[in-house]
Amino acid sequence: MVWKTVGQSASIERISRAVNLKRLSHAYLICGVAGIGKLTFALDIAKVANCLEIDENLAPCGSCNQCHRIDSYNHTDVHVYGVRKDPKEADRSATMVTIEQLREDFLKQVHRKPYEGRTRVFIITAVEGMRSEQSNILLKTLEEPPENVMIILLAQNPNNLLATIVSRCQVLTLEPVSESEIQQYLSSIALDTDVPLEEIVKLSRGRPEWALRAATNSDILENVETNLNLFIECLTSGLSERFNLSRNLSSQFSRDRESVYEFLDTALTWMRDVLLFSNERISEVIHISRNDQIGQFSDMLDPADILEVLKLIRITIDNLRKNVTSSLVLDNLMLKLPTVNLSN
Numbered sequence: 533m534v535w536k537t538v539g540q541s542a543s544i545e546r547i548s549r550a551v552n553l554k555r556l557s558h559a560y561l562i563c564g565v566a567g568i569g570k571l572t573f574a575l576d577i578a579k580v581a582n583c584l585e586i587d588e589n590l591a592p593c594g595s596c597n598q599c600h601r602i603d604s605y606n607h608t609d610v611h612v613y614g615v616r617k618d619p620k621e622a623d624r625s626a627t628m629v630t631i632e633q634l635r636e637d638f639l640k641q642v643h644r645k646p647y648e649g650r651t652r653v654f655i656i657t658a659v660e661g662m663r664s665e666q667s668n669i670l671l672k673t674l675e676e677p678p679e680n681v682m683i684i685l686l687a688q689n690p691n692n693l694l695a696t697i698v699s700r701c702q703v704l705t706l707e708p709v710s711e712s713e714i715q716q717y718l719s720s721i722a723l724d725t726d727v728p729l730e731e732i733v734k735l736s737r738g739r740p741e742w743a744l745r746a747a748t749n750s751d752i753l754e755n756v757e758t759n760l761n762l763f764i765e766c767l768t769s770g771l772s773e774r775f776n777l778s779r780n781l782s783s784q785f786s787r788d789r790e791s792v793y794e795f796l797d798t799a800l801t802w803m804r805d806v807l808l809f810s811n812e813r814i815s816e817v818i819h820i821s822r823n824d825q826i827g828q829f830s831d832m833l834d835p836a837d838i839l840e841v842l843k844l845i846r847i848t849i850d851n852l853r854k855n856v857t858s859s860l861v862l863d864n865l866m867l868k869l870p871t872v873n874l875s876n
């Protein structure tokens with residue numbers, strides 16, 4: 533059996549059971565953080581819905597021509613919206629489906645019969661950011677699903693989706709994958725990287741696709757470093773520098789939302805490390821190579837402050853996802869963050 537999905541035994545089990553009963557749903561909503569493997573799992577489901585040689589494990593075979601064509605994005609019945617068609621780049625480049633794509637492509641394609649497979653599969657990424665026009669088009673199709681069609685929606689957080697959309701889908705929630713499974717996954721691929729895999733596994737925090745990207749593209753780890761430096765600078769600087777940063781982040785948000793979420797996510801990992809350090813749980817720290825600096829921060833902040841900052845960053849992420857005006861949300865963060873004076 534060849535599930536390309538790493539971990540996720542509960543969700544895989546649900547799909548296998550449905551295959552066994554010949555009752556795959558016409559609509560799935562796959563939820564999980566960026567880099568956890570939502571697209572990989574969606575493609576696995578597309579394969580199992582079209583595979584010619586499903587074995588007794590109720591998994592796609594991975595080698596028939598249907599599976600091959602889906603893996604290489606060449607299957608005429610499997611449509612992916614919002615992802616660059618390079619499997620290595622996967623969901624890093626996920627963008628929201630546009631209203632034009634839905635009207636001019638999706639709505640035309642969705643009523644056609646399968647050409648080469650059994651099921652036409654439409655995978656749509658980043659649906660949590662859709663506006664009401666896009667949601668309504670999807671909703672209509674979900675209410676009257678055409679025959680032999682499966683729609684798979686991918687979202688980081690289903691809370692921001694219309695309840696009427698969620699209720700028409702089977703929801704599959706992807707959970708963080710264990711460090712040992714990610715380690716095994718990376719080891720199974722012949723990687724040419726100088727960074728110790730253990731460090732990547734820790735930094736990935738349960739996200740196998742993120743780990744793979746970090747191991748194959750040095751930009752990803754460099755980006756983590758840049759974000760970390762930026763956040764540390766922010767904590768140690770005054771309001772005018774902070775508002776500059778807020779302005780930069782806000783304009784960045786209009787071009788590339790994910791990069792701002794990554795910055796905030798790195799900020800979360802930093803504060804979490806500081807908290808772990810304060811609680812003498814140093815072996816669990818993620819940014820191992822910066823232990824000294826983490827120690828300095830834990831000297832300067834008491835645990836209640838650290839918890840407050842963690843909460844503040846989470847609220848910031850939440851408000852951005854709810855489409856609250858980004859400049860307001862980010863200014864508010866800058867105003868409320870404590871100032872850490874490291875020279876004392």
Ligand SMILES: [Zn+2]
Pocket residue numbers: 582583584585586592593594595596597598599600
């Ligand atoms: Zn197959």
